[in-house]
Amino acid sequence: MTDQLVAPPTVEAPPASWWRNAVIYQIYPRSFADSNGDGIGDLPGISSRLPYLKDLGVDAVWLSPFYASPQADAGYDVSDYRTVDPIFGTVADASELITGAHALGLRVIVDLVPNHSSDQHEWFQKAIAEGPGSLFRERYHFRPGKGENGELPPNDWPSIFGGPAWTRVEDGEWYLHLFAPEQPDFNWEHPAVRDEFKTILRFWLDLGVDGFRVDVAHGLVKEEGLPDVGADAEWHLLGVGESPCFDRDGVHEIYRSWRQILDEYPGERIAVAEAWAPNLARVSHYVRDDELHQAFNFSYLGTAWNVHEQRQMIDDSLAAMSAVGAPTTWTLSNHDVVRHTTRLMQTAEGEVAGRKAVAVDEVAGLRRARAASALMLALPGSAYLYQGEELGLPEVLDLPPEVRQDPAFHRATGQDGYRDGCRVPIPWSGDEAPYGFGPEGGGSWLPQPASWAKLSVAAQADVPDSTLELYRKALAVRRTHPALQPTGNLSWVTAPAGILAFDRQVEGAPVFRCTVNMSDQPVSVGRPGELLLASGPVEGGPDEVVLPPDTTVWWSIPS
Template sequence: MSASTLSAPSPDLLVVDPHWWRQAAVYQIYPRSFYDADADGLGDIKGITAKVPYLKELGVDAVWLSPFYPSELADGGYDVADYRNVDPRLGTLVDFDEMTETLHAAGIKLIVDIVPNHSSNQHAWFQEALAAEKGSAARARYIFRDGQGTNGELPPSDWVSVFGGPAWTQVPDGQWYLHLFASEQPDFNWANREIRDDFLKTLRFWSDRGVDGFRIDVAHALMKDLTEPLPSQAQILQLEKLNNGTNPLWDRDEVHEIYAEWRALFNEYNPPRTAVAEAWVDQSRRARYASTEGLGQAFNFDLLMADFEADSYASIVTKNLAESVATGASSTWVFSNHDVVRHATRYGLPKLADPAKTQDGKDWILAGGAPTELNRELGLRRAKAATLFMLALPGSAYLYQGEELGLHEVADIPDADRQDPAFFRNKGIEKGRDGCRVPLPWTSSETSFGFSSAKAHLPQPAWFAQHAVSVQNALEGSTLNMYRKALDLRRSLQTSEELAWITNSNPDVLHFARPNRWNVITNFGTTAIELPEGTVALSSVPLEDGKLPADATAWLV
């Protein structure tokens, strides 16, 4: 069905609710891998517009669009060359406006990614800085420093970038510039008023085009203390443990001055524009990003990092709901995104020596992702149970494209086809994030599984055929249809942000109640359990003689 066949929005969709985001189901689209409408192997804006009927049927409240700006794709679009335009390979501003209008007509809000910590090295300002002399206004927009050593031949410090390798790169005249990520992503100097004013202009540009909210990339990195002598990498790692705002590179208190300005701008609109921070900070530091004077929400990655265990889930939910009450923000819940191993795969991996690495799949990636290590059936079973648990929680739920199809991580991408800078900067030791960014399978047999009539920009495995939308559409009990039913029920049941834990004698079972007599039971154990009285509205797997099987969740009403 084309976008033009969408029916007019119902009257209730035209009512503007300023608090729509508090319990929204938000679907993240990685545009280059969603759907290709112009047959070049790369997903695009028109492709998103064409699939709005799919999104409407899925039942999401909003779409979060990963970067679609002009980019050399040194980091999957997070190296932005122009913040107020569309990458010509993905479309035009006219295409963007059509997509926004079509989403809104379907009752779906639009959130776009903003990447404020760094630009692309192809950005006009950075090219101007390279051509300018030391100490110029052009260089003051970024972080340039003289090097160490007799002739400045050594970097200003031994800092290591997030993607591996040095965090400084030397330019022809001998100076060095800072990049906390890839060398193609020079960091902005946020102490410079010109940077702040230009980003306000960018936020207004997209807000005026109808964007409903913003996801702020690396929100905790903008402000930096570069007072010399610069600390060593070892000293920075020690400061990270303090969680008190003293780290020179991450989570400094001054960053909230920036977001206070952004909030003032957001509040000029009716309804106010929303924002959510990607801030990998300690829970004790998260509240300021989510405050009503700041961005309003901050991602909570706690469930994403947790094992599939009752105690961990209960503790995480209790702490985060208490935090939401204290701050006035709503909680955010997420299991998968464009930066981590898909949770259907994480939950099917064996536990390894380092729990921190096991939880987010890093050990599996570092080991090359041997398929024999993965219990696919168990992983998907637990992922479905975890998702139903999460979708019933108070707060907003963030979903990542393809999880509704039960997709696993694609581990065996040939090295020649990989794109993630983490892979190249770590000399292939770390496989990177391409495995969760492989284009979606829409059909089981067409070229590129219906993603494109051309070869997809990342190779799709043969097993994608059984996960295709066309296969799951007509399959009762498919992962896709479970998501559709869950999101439909969630919309009717989610009437408040209250939750009450129901005690039981089984430590492997979590049971909580929501208003509307909505009860949620998750069995983390190994044997089936009796369910309390009530009508089972939905379960992640079929019941066994009326009992809830292991690794499963049921909703009772």
């Protein structure tokens, strides 16, 4: 558990597969498109917007949970893994969505939540009803309490959402929940749990999904005996230090068994790990060639906007994944962190992966976000986009308390309770909320800002300098430039202070160059070839151009 990132010999990557260079678009179903006017997005709504995603140029979509759930944590508390919650539709709707996506050449990845279930899951309900000694209690972590009368939790583990990670039931026993009390953790040492999830995998694979995003992939196995962490221990869900409940070596046996199932199906079905670990070397263990295919690069998401730290993180990420022959992944936003249009303008002091947000200059924030997105899309590997980032949406900072639904919001500590600000439904068209999110007369489950009228899809489509058109152009270049394919390597280019520059190339093809001004001043750089794309306005003559602060340009250089 003390692995350090080193530079081991590079493992030769297998032949290029779709997922090694894919751009995958995350859809948060309740906030993407509403088909029935109830203010909550749903599967038919997503199906109706698939042509938009095809035109955007992504390769696949990842859907956050839409399974049957009491919605104590926005669907990450699953009561039935083989059906669709009525607020999102039906299994038939899911099948139609998958079929429709495939007809457009899009693949579909669905969220899988194996660390915990809902407390309304049939197993947990039986465990409560049957009392101590129930065989169903063995499928979770039930324990007697400490203290004279068992009045104290079994250990000192805290919940990620704040407070203790244990809740006592009426008969006196306690159960473990690393998240909300409504999310009891499974006991993955029990064979019934392992068998159940193998059948869940097959259910959705048989329906046609192309893969899974594995929620809390690092959390399934707990240290034997569930030892205390100690009052001074420094650990967290987000990979700070070691802990007895995260990143245990036993998880890898589980994922090797899952990989065998995935490999049985045609079309290269994949699994993507949400794995927080103390370092990139530990993360790379999840994507060895007999385990999962990708792991989210949260280290990159939290990297400061400066040349030294960006270059170091890019090097470290590529080295760690190359060591096991896996593609590196890149992402700037998701449903759990502050949108990068806002986050990248803030200092990193006191933050954990950008969960806190403060007001920033939105014009400057969008300029930096556009530059960061163009940089990310130029890197080797697979890129993950979060819905609405292609519109330049900022974090919503002024949601009133009465509309908040993040389960951590009203708890004392934990994940700060600010995740609702990145989950506000996206704007499609019109001058007033809900901006075409659903049928006329409907609303949206979280209020949308008045300023979003100018950021809607309709307001930006076919507008040359809009953020939407920047993404469309970037994704088109990424698909067609030979050096941006999986075989294109990366080499750093000497550049003036404040400039990050690298080349990607393959033999016999034009060289691709990405140049980023990360300074707060305009910088002149040589014009090496054809200008393919610029995240902002640039000026100059035939031999040089001036890059404003927070600007990225792409070049194609004759070989």
